[in-house]
Amino acid sequence: MKITNLNPDSAIGATAWFVELEGHRLLMDAGTHPRVEGRAALPRYDLVKKEELDAIAISHCHHDHVGSLPVAMRYFPNAHVLMTELSYFLVERVLHNSVNVMKRQHEELGLRDYPLYSHDEVDDIAPRFQGFKYNREVDWASFHKTRAGFLSPTLEFYDAGHTLGSAGLMVRGQRETLFYTGDVCFHDQTILRGARFEDIKADVLVMETTRGNRARPSGFTRATETERLSQAIERVLAQKGSVLIPAFALGRTQEILALLALLMGEGKLKPQPIYIGGLGRVFTEIYDLESHRTHRQYPNLQLREALNLTVLEKGQAEKMKLTGGRIFVITAGMLSEHTAAHSLALRMIGDERHAIFFVGYADPDTPGGRLKAAKPGETFILSPTAGKVTRRCEMLDFDLTAHSDRNDLLDFVGEVEPRAVLLSHGEEDSRDWFAEQIHVRHPRIKIIRPKAAEAVEV
Numbered sequence: 153m154k155i156t157n158l159n160p161d162s163a164i165g166a167t168a169w170f171v172e173l174e175g176h177r178l179l180m181d182a183g184t185h186p187r188v189e190g191r192a193a194l195p196r197y198d199l200v201k202k203e204e205l206d207a208i209a210i211s212h213c214h215h216d217h218v219g220s221l222p223v224a225m226r227y228f229p230n231a232h233v234l235m236t237e238l239s240y241f242l243v244e245r246v247l248h249n250s251v252n253v254m255k256r257q258h259e260e261l262g263l264r265d266y267p268l269y270s271h272d273e274v275d276d277i278a279p280r281f282q283g284f285k286y287n288r289e290v291d292w293a294s295f296h297k298t299r300a301g302f303l304s305p306t307l308e309f310y311d312a313g314h315t316l317g318s319a320g321l322m323v324r325g326q327r328e329t330l331f332y333t334g335d336v337c338f339h340d341q342t343i344l345r346g347a348r349f350e351d352i353k354a355d356v357l358v359m360e361t362t363r364g365n366r367a368r369p370s371g372f373t374r375a376t377e378t379e380r381l382s383q384a385i386e387r388v389l390a391q392k393g394s395v396l397i398p399a400f401a402l403g404r405t406q407e408i409l410a411l412l413a414l415l416m417g418e419g420k421l422k423p424q425p426i427y428i429g430g431l432g433r434v435f436t437e438i439y440d441l442e443s444h445r446t447h448r449q450y451p452n453l454q455l456r457e458a459l460n461l462t463v464l465e466k467g468q469a470e471k472m473k474l475t476g477g478r479i480f481v482i483t484a485g486m487l488s489e490h491t492a493a494h495s496l497a498l499r500m501i502g503d504e505r506h507a508i509f510f511v512g513y514a515d516p517d518t519p520g521g522r523l524k525a526a527k528p529g530e531t532f533i534l535s536p537t538a539g540k541v542t543r544r545c546e547m548l549d550f551d552l553t554a555h556s557d558r559n560d561l562l563d564f565v566g567e568v569e570p571r572a573v574l575l576s577h578g579e580e581d582s583r584d585w586f587a588e589q590i591h592v593r594h595p596r597i598k599i600i601r602p603k604a605a606e607a608v609e610v
């Protein structure tokens with residue numbers, strides 16, 4: 153089998169794997185790079201543009217995995233796109249939103265490459281999307297007219313527990329098998345339950361390594377971390393300050409909303425509106441609608457009924473009164489410029505009554521990352537538009553990750569018993585850790601660290 157890493161980065165970037173197995177070709181994921189702008193954020197589709205593709209399979213609807221799907225389909229206009237049925241409900245919203253964001257960046261930041269695709273293009277490709285249940289084998293190449301009837305590899309989606317609809321992909325050929333973890337979470341989150349990657353054996357394993365550079369501190373549990381966040385919110389509201397929780401719209405937002413709903417249910421938090429962004433509301437609605445088809449906790453918890461969710465209107469973040477205690481769970485986890493989260497943060501940073509609580513990763517070179525690094529009283533440049541600010545607000549970081557602990561993933565490698573493992577979706581030091589540990593525990597497994605744009609024969 154031959155696997156080409158189309159990601160222009162060897163770490164977390166624009167995920168896209170081109171797989172050739174027994175004469176068939178599959179593209180796994182079609183992402184965009186979260187920290188690069190313009191055409192440079194795209195996978196290297198040019199490397200495989202002459203190939204004929206049977207299908208595109210999507211692991212989940214985060215941008216680093218699906219953000220360039222319309223571009224991929226320009227190269228492979230006949231390919232069907234296979235995903236879980238839960239992702240099927242999300243994917244068009246994600247792509248249309250991405251067009252809106254790129255259009256705004258075109259205007260506000262003068263990014264001339266943007267948008268990389270249009271609303272019409274998203275509508276045009278949507279009929280080629282197909283959703284499947286977890287744990288059903290799909291004969292992927294049969295979607296391809298000229299190959300129908302041949303003995304072809306199959307595809308099966310396994311629940312990855314990372315976000316609504318997320319999946320690991322099992323590709324079974326006549327002679328060989330490949331398993332791709334996508335982004336995976338083995339522990340339960342507040343809503344989603346952990347991955348169901350049971351009894352998986354494969355010859356080749358392509359896996360994420362996001363948390364390879366983070367040891368779980370002794371005594372750390374998700375429950376104690378959630379409790380710490382709950383107490384912090386209660387404390388800030390009691391002193392009439394506002395709380396801003398920057399969170400990505402798909403997944404993290406709903407996990408935090410569930411936490412707030414539970415706190416209100418227990419009487420620990422007084423009922424009050426929760427301010428969210430438009431996209432966060434849409435995904436929350438889909439979490440509610442699909443609650444009984446999701447492997448989750450509290451299947452009867454409907455976030456829109458349990459909470460008074462209020463979508464921030466345009467310009468409201470700049471004007472509304474912040475004293476008196478308000479809660480914002482707003483998209484732009486890294487506080488990117490030209491977002492409501494950025495405007496709110498700018499108004500809150502200098503006031504010690506307010507608090508900004510991070511619940512996810514923020515790249516050091518973003519406004520969120522710079523705020524995370526700032527000590528109380530420190531003056532620093534938040535962003536080019538905001539300029540210098542002095543941090544007086546409370547700022548805390550909570551580890552509510554939707555990625556597996558590294559030891560759980562390492563155990564998984566032992567269960568799968570692949571002859572080769574490809575390490576991806578992680579920083580250099582994360583992949584170093586996995587390479588060392590796998591080498592020690594399973595010396596017979598070949599460890600491959602595909603570089604950007606590298607093709608490997610496995």
Ligand SMILES: [Zn+2]
Binds near residue numbers: 314335
């Ligand atoms: Zn993800």
Ligand SMILES: [Zn+2]
Binds near residue numbers: 217
């Ligand atoms: Zn990812």
